[in-house]
Amino acid sequence: MLFFAVVFNFAKCTVLSIFYIMFESFDIWKLLAGLGIFMFGMFLMEESIKKLSGRAFKRLIREYTSGKVKSILSGIFTTAILQSSSAVSLMVLAFVGARIMTMDNAIGVILGSNIGTTITGWIVATLGFQVQIESFALPLIGIGGLGLIFLGQSEKYSAVSKLLAGFGFLFMGIDYMKGSVETFAQGFDMSTIPDYGLMVYVGIGVLLTAVMQSSSATMAIVLTALNAGIIGFSASAAMVIGANLGTTITVLLGAIGAAPAKKRVAFSHFAFNLITGIVALVAMPLLVFISLSVFASNNHVVALALFHTIFNVLGVLVFYPLIKYFSVLLTKVFPDKLETLTLHINNVTPNVAEAAIPALRMESIHLVQETLRYNLAVLDIDEKLVFTSSDLAGKKIRAGITLETQYNNLKLLQAELFTFSASIQTHELTEEDSVELNRYLHGARMTLHAAKSLKDVRHDFEEFANSDNDFLNDQYMNFRKRLIETYLKIDKLMDEREGADKVKRLLLILKHIKEDDHTFVAFTTKAISANQISDINVSTALIVNRAFVQSSRQLLLSLRELLLNSDEIKQFMAVQEINETLLEYE
Secondary structure (H helix, E strand, O other): OHHHHHHHHHHHHHHHHHHHHHHHHOOHHHHHHHHHHHHHHHHHHHHHHHHHHHHHHHHHHHHOOOOHHHHHHHHHHHHHHHOOHHHHHHHHHHHHHOOOOOHHHHHHHHHHHHHHOOHHHHHHHHHHHHOOOHHHHHHHHHHHHHHHHHHOOOHHHHHHHHHHHHHHHHHHHHHHHHHHHHHHHHOOOHHHOOOOOHHHHHHHHHHHHHHHOOHHHHHHHHHHHHHHOOOOHHHHHHHHHHHHHHOOHHHHHHOOOOOHHHHHHHHHHHHHHHHHHHHHHHOHHHHHHHHHHHOOOOOHHHHHHHHHHHHHHHHHHHHHHHHHHHHHHHHHHOOOOOOOOOOOHHHOOOOOHHHHHHHHHHHHHHHHHHHHHHHHHHOOOOHHHOOOHHHHOOOOOOOOOOHHHHHHHHHHHHHHHHHHHHHHHOOOOOHHHHHHHHHHHHHHHHHHHHHHHHHOOHHHHHHHHHOOOHHHHHHHHHHHHHHHHHHHHHHHHHOOOOOOOHHHHHHHHHHHHHHHHHHHHHHHHHHHHOOOOOHHHHHHHHHHHHHHHHHHHHHHHHHHHHHOOHHHHHHHHHHHHHHHHHHHOO
């Protein structure tokens, strides 16, 4: 860390000294204006692409990362289009936090994103320095600007207009930066800048990228300086290596204080770029020779873009065999911690709906599991009679936790679900996402109602257990038996490995609950006829049974929202409506 601090301070002084020399010789404001226009163009392009197809790329990263090779290719393609490795890394961080992407595949996407981000250098080096910029930059800005004015009401055409304008601004910025140094470069003597060594130029690249939060902007500056002859090829190559490392700062900052899963992703990005940088520095003479051999010596700008790609590809080849081992190491360094209440939504940010909504569903299922355990405790049933050891893995031990505390935890968990949902809804959602989100929230509400239904009659259960009335004692044991049977079926239904028809199984459980309800009423009627129960106890028994049945039904309706898709829900409701109609004619 001391070494990096020294390099940063030295690099900072070097940058300031270079800018001072340049400030005395040419219009530095034109250079800064060009840099600002370039970054504004990048911003417009990234924003418009996210609007046009950002969701598709998020879905691509989520769904097409089933293996390391696919993950790397997805990272290359997505970053090449979005032109932002930081944006892709933040998406990966969200998906890993939501536990819908493995750490191995996340590392693969990050490796690919480093190759994909080199496309910017190729675009700038080939179009920005090889063609007449004004011939296409100005028309793009003109068309894009007019499109925003006249077609701005359409979200699609507005995004297309921003894309065109952003592309034009990007190259106009390059033109301004080129113009600001061309006159200066004609009389500039490189010997006036002392040879600080390659590590200092690496530090400059890191510093510039960390300050501007854009390796593409650093690349544009380096290419401009190289094109003007202000710095040599080796120095510019070292700055590009530094820019590669500096781009990890954004993700590292985003992981401060975050869940272990996010820290693992952020550190893997940093470690890969650091190792790649070290490999590139060690092999720099060979890589520089290859890059300059492919392109003529007067084509240093394109040769630098090739160098940028080569050392990133080399880094992937070196790192690829180590992905699995590195993933294991990161898990040991940043182990998962047992969370107090939430298990899923605490690992994901709400601004990526494709990750946040599945996490909300998983958290709602977690709420169902905790409700099942609470309801078992209400009837003093050992949860091991229902749940297997794998079901209880990672769950908190119930010893010393009162029923009141358990119920309050359920309410707090539901509150966190709704708070997280509110954060999701502040971002743009499709109609499909909104419907899905509302279903899961409805499921969470029904789940807590199921807990409250038994909570309200908990003292009645205790009275039944301690009563001197044989009928009430028997029914208390019967309630416990009914609950165990129902929850065993529910636990099996919730097992994602079970591939059987969930609609049919839900309906069968509902049917079983109704049959138990009818049996209870029949037993109670028989007990009344035999004078086995007083009038006041009859009323209490019927109230308790109603609450018991209602609790079970509410849990099943919750699972309907959480486990079934839209077509299955329609099928479920259609069959349920038919059954209720038939009951009316019985």
